Amino acid sequence: MKKIALAAAISLTASTAFAGSPAPAVEPIVETVEEASSSSSSGAMLPILVLLLIGAAIAAND
Helix, strand or coil, X not given: CHHHHHHHHHHXXXXXXXXXXXXXXXXXXXXXXXXXXXXXXXXXXXXXXXXXXXXXXXXXXX
C-alpha cells in the first residue's frame, strides 16, 4: 500500500513539473522609433544661459 501511495505521489509531482508547452517562450519584438529633434538643441541652451548671466554680472559691475 505504501508503494502505491509513493508511486501516486511521484507521478502527480512529475506531471506538474512537465506541464505546459516544451517549446521555448518567444518574446515579442519591440521596435523603437526615435523622434526627430527640434531645431533648438537643449544641450546648447545651458552654456548660452550661463554666458548671458556672466555678461549681465559683468555689465552690472561697471
